[in-house]
Amino acid sequence: MKILRYLLLIAILLVMVFPLFWMFRVSLLPTGSGLTPKDLIGPSITMSIYYDIATSGNMLKYFINSTVVGMIVTGGNILFCFMAGYAFSRFKFIGKNILFYSVILVLMIPAHILIIPLYLLMFHLGLYDTYAALILPFLVNPIGIFLIKQYIDTLPSSMEEAARIDGAGEFHILLRVVMPLCKPALAVLAIQVFLTNWNSFLFPFILTGSDSVRTLPVGLALYQGHQAIDWQHLMAGSALAVIPVLVIFLFFQRQIVSGITAGAIKQ
Amino acid sequence: MKSRQLAGYLFASPWITILLAFWLFPLLYSLVLGFTDYRLMKPTFDWVGFDNYIRLFSDQGFLTALKNTFIFVLGTIPITTAISLVFALLLNRNFPGRTIFRSGYFMPSITSLVVIALIFSNLYSRDGYLYLLADMLGISPPENGFLLSNRTSLAAIMAMDIWMSVGYYMLLFLAGLKSIPEELYEAAEVAGASARRKFFSITLPLLKPVLLFIIVINTIKSFQVFIEIFVMTRGRYGSSTAVYFIYETGLSRFEFGYASAAAYILFFIIAVFSVVQLGLLKQRGIQ
Numbered sequence: 001m002k003i004l005r006y007l008l009l010i011a012i013l014l015v016m017v018f019p020l021f022w023m024f025r026v027s028l029l030p031t032g033s034g035l036t037p038k039d040l041i042g043p044s045i046t047m048s049i050y051y052d053i054a055t056s057g058n059m060l061k062y063f064i065n066s067t068v069v070g071m072i073v074t075g076g077n078i079l080f081c082f083m084a085g086y087a088f089s090r091f092k093f094i095g096k097n098i099l100f101y102s103v104i105l106v107l108m109i110p111a112h113i114l115i116i117p118l119y120l121l122m123f124h125l126g127l128y129d130t131y132a133a134l135i136l137p138f139l140v141n142p143i144g145i146f147l148i149k150q151y152i153d154t155l156p157s158s159m160e161e162a163a164r165i166d167g168a169g170e171f172h173i174l175l176r177v178v179m180p181l182c183k184p185a186l187a188v189l190a191i192q193v194f195l196t197n198w199n200s201f202l203f204p205f206i207l208t209g210s211d212s213v214r215t216l217p218v219g220l221a222l223y224q225g226h227q228a229i230d231w232q233h234l235m236a237g238s239a240l241a242v243i244p245v246l247v248i249f250l251f252f253q254r255q256i257v258s259g260i261t262a263g264a265i266k267q
Numbered sequence: 268m269k270s271r272q273l274a275g276y277l278f279a280s281p282w283i284t285i286l287l288a289f290w291l292f293p294l295l296y297s298l299v300l301g302f303t304d305y306r307l308m309k310p311t312f313d314w315v316g317f318d319n320y321i322r323l324f325s326d327q328g329f330l331t332a333l334k335n336t337f338i339f340v341l342g343t344i345p346i347t348t349a350i351s352l353v354f355a356l357l358l359n360r361n362f363p364g365r366t367i368f369r370s371g372y373f374m375p376s377i378t379s380l381v382v383i384a385l386i387f388s389n390l391y392s393r394d395g396y397l398y399l400l401a402d403m404l405g406i407s408p409p410e411n412g413f414l415l416s417n418r419t420s421l422a423a424i425m426a427m428d429i430w431m432s433v434g435y436y437m438l439l440f441l442a443g444l445k446s447i448p449e450e451l452y453e454a455a456e457v458a459g460a461s462a463r464r465k466f467f468s469i470t471l472p473l474l475k476p477v478l479l480f481i482i483v484i485n486t487i488k489s490f491q492v493f494i495e496i497f498v499m500t501r502g503r504y505g506s507s508t509a510v511y512f513i514y515e516t517g518l519s520r521f522e523f524g525y526a527s528a529a530a531y532i533l534f535f536i537i538a539v540f541s542v543v544q545l546g547l548l549k550q551r552g553i554q
């Protein structure tokens with residue numbers, strides 16, 4: 001029984017990881033060699049495509065764009081989701097409940113409804129095809145606010161009160177007292193935001209029109225249009241998009257899983 | 268006290284700004300657009316009432332896209348849910364190597380959908396791995412690969428979607444399973460309940476809130492299927508979906524008003540489905 005169970009689990013595992021393995025395999029083929037299934041275990045492996053990508057073409061530019069945009073968006077979310085989460089958890093102000101419901105409501109809004117108006121808005125603002133279009137709307141997100149608010153709710157407020165009695169200003173308390181206590185939640189948030197942004201396609205796709213600001217997923221999706229399908233370059237570029245994710249996953253598995261389940265099960 | 272009120276607003280202000288500028292304003296803007304025939308070539312907001320909506324329901328392209336969307340939703344959700352539940356049950360006990368399996372099954376879910384779609388485009392193509400595998404197994408694949416055929420393209424994309432998303436829902440199920448108290452199973456064991464009995468009398472009823480939550484979020488997500496359609500077929504070979512139609516109408520034919528109306532129809536359908544399902548969630552969640 002036990003062996004059968006393991007065999008089943010291993011068979012599923014092979015099915016689940018095979019496509020990613022295949023991507024790496026194709027990207028490591030020598031240029032110009034055939035792509036028949038027997039290449040799966042063929043002996044020839046070369047990094048030449050990666051060298052090619054690093055020295056010519058747009059792939060490297062897309063990669064850098066993705067990295068820059070991802071870092072800024074992640075930084076913004078750490079600060080702004082934290083500020084908003086803190087406000088919703090600790091402060092009383094008129095309209096707070098309505099505002100907090102808006103967070104939950106926005107969570108339910110399907111992205112497709114924003115395609116046309118966001119495109120037009122960015123166009124009229126003169127931000128179409130700029131980094132600003134890729135960054136501004138995503139600097140703070142409802143799930144992040146929700147996550148941080150829930151976390152701060154579980155913290156005792158005695159340290160903040162003590163600091164307040166000592167005469168500390170609100171911004172000082174925010175950054176020096178509460179923020180350090182929230183490190184675990186902020187780490188979860190940062191990883192979630194970076195991964196989501198790194199993989200995101202729809203809005204970066206509709207809000208950009210030239211190679212100079214395109215991110216990696218957009219560049220990859222449009223690559224086929226440029227030339228006849230060049231699987232080796234395409235798979236190497238894909239690998240470029242996947243490797244950072246795999247590395248982050250390897251190091252932060254626990255945070256990723258807790259971020260997903262916290263958002264889901266608590267509702 | 269007044270200064271603390273002010274601080275509250277101040278801390279929430281980045282969210283308030285982005286909420287108004289990039290969520291609420293666009294939402295209302297496109298609602299208005301849907302009642303105009305605002306186009307690239309005719310950038311005036313001429314009110315046309317429900318004309319766009321009426322035209323949509325006689326637009327064969329839209330109706331086909333809508334039909335495909337429903338096929339996608341109704342085809343993938345039950346299978347995805349069932350498979351991810353089975354995966355979760357398989358991994359819900361402690362045994363050596365459990366983490367490796369869990370990570371491996373989950374991995375596709377955190378990979379970029381564009382990348383997955385590109386890899387599968389290769390696997391589905393005429394000399395791709397899956398094509399040859401199907402040939403070997405005696406299932407005759409379409410001549411030009413799975414994606415370039417009216418008969419198989421949508422199904423092939425659906426299969427990929429299921430493969431990709433089961434790991435994510437498996438994690439949610441695992442979290443749900445962990446919250447079921449162990450004593451219930453112990454008590455059932457003492458009473459001599461069979462494994463099947465334990466599943467249907469304890470596991471499944473207690474998983475209901477998670478199960479319905481998964482169905483709700485998967486419904487919202489699946490109604491909006493677009494990326495894989497764009498990357499794999501560009502909406503050809505009978506694989507166009509509602510969001511693909513919106514994209515094509517709005518951003519490649521630049522009929523902004525007409526596309527906005529289509530977006531609102533889909534929005535309405537998703538809202539109805541979500542409300543019904545959330546109603547069920549509440550009802551069952553309390554029991």
